[in-house]
Amino acid sequence: MSTRIDTRMAALKAAGRSGLIPFVTSGDPHPDWMVGILHALVEGGADILELGMPFSDPMADGPVIQKSSERALERGMTLDRTLAIVREFRDRDTTTPIVLMGYLNPVEYYGWEKFATNAKSAGVDGLLIVDCPPEEADSVRPVLAKHGLDQIFLASPTTTDARIATMGELAQGYVYYVSFAGITGADLLVMADVGARLDELRQTIRVPIAVGFGVKTAADAAAIARSADGVVVGSSLVERVRLSLDGEGKATEKTVSAVTSLVAELAAGVRSVARAGSSQAVSA
Numbered sequence: 001m002s003t004r005i006d007t008r009m010a011a012l013k014a015a016g017r018s019g020l021i022p023f024v025t026s027g028d029p030h031p032d033w034m035v036g037i038l039h040a041l042v043e044g045g046a047d048i049l050e051l052g053m054p055f056s057d058p059m060a061d062g063p064v065i066q067k068s069s070e071r072a073l074e075r076g077m078t079l080d081r082t083l084a085i086v087r088e089f090r091d092r093d094t095t096t097p098i099v100l101m102g103y104l105n106p107v108e109y110y111g112w113e114k115f116a117t118n119a120k121s122a123g124v125d126g127l128l129i130v131d132c133p134p135e136e137a138d139s140v141r142p143v144l145a146k147h148g149l150d151q152i153f154l155a156s157p158t159t160t161d162a163r164i165a166t167m168g169e170l171a172q173g174y175v176y177y178v179s180f181a182g183i184t185g186a187d188l189l190v191m192a193d194v195g196a197r198l199d200e201l202r203q204t205i206r207v208p209i210a211v212g213f214g215v216k217t218a219a220d221a222a223a224i225a226r227s228a229d230g231v232v233v234g235s236s237l238v239e240r241v242r243l244s245l246d247g248e249g250k251a252t253e254k255t256v257s258a259v260t261s262l263v264a265e266l267a268a269g270v271r272s273v274a275r276a277g278s279s280q281a282v283s284a
Contacts, residue, residue: 019047023234027077045267053102090123126150218269
């Protein structure tokens with residue numbers, strides 16, 4: 001069965017361009033601001049949305065996203081509130097795919113069956129669990145499949161051939177490729193290395209590939225868009241949110257516009273590059 005992610009990726013391919021996939025942390029700067037921020041991302045040029053589920057120990061994330069999780073949790077963010085945000089977003093937007101991204105612990109505590117049921121009902125399309133590799137997903141996959149949720153996997157330069165082979169068999173939606181082995185928000189992005197690795201991954205992985213870490217500018221986005229199905233940007237957007245806050249860490253009239261302006265710049269970079277036929281995506 002085709003999902004919203006499949007439909008959007010197919011439309012991007014038909015249009016001959018990559019897509020922009022921004023990441024923001026749910027509840028940062030405040031739960032009450034999130035629906036407006038998500039709509040602003042789409043209005044600015046986002047094609048797919050990644051929404052982070054705050055967690056107290058986000059081990060794969062750098063300080064920028066760690067701090068955003070802390071801000072969200074301090075403001076009472078929970079999984080139920082994240083799902084409520086998605087549900088409200090769907091009142092106005094029924095076409096933009098949403099992928100929830102996070103860690104095993106909060107979802108396991110919530111309960112997989114309950115989570116999958118409520119996520120699907122809210123309008124979630126996919127789930128990326130950072131610490132759930134494909135070979136450990138046997139108990140998770142049937143539950144998500146039952147509810148029509150795509151399971152998105154992570155790959156990196158150090159991912160073994162065996163794991164890549166498993167991803168090739170199980171991947172849905174897209175694969176998120178981390179452009180180097182590190183934490184989110186780092187400053188290293190070597191396009192020659194990314195392109196070469198994507199060529200290798202394409203031999204095994206048939207779904208689009210999203211590459212992450214290091215995209216900060218329209219030029220970065222355009223460079224990646226030449227060989228990728230989508231450009232995912234996270235830390236630079238989350239940092240824009242932080243810089244827009246007042247001295248007490250509260251959102252201001254500048255918060256939404258700060259996010260929108262960066263997304264519009266990145267979208268222009270992505271859309272400046274015409275592509276023919278390949279299937280990959282890249283993120284920050």
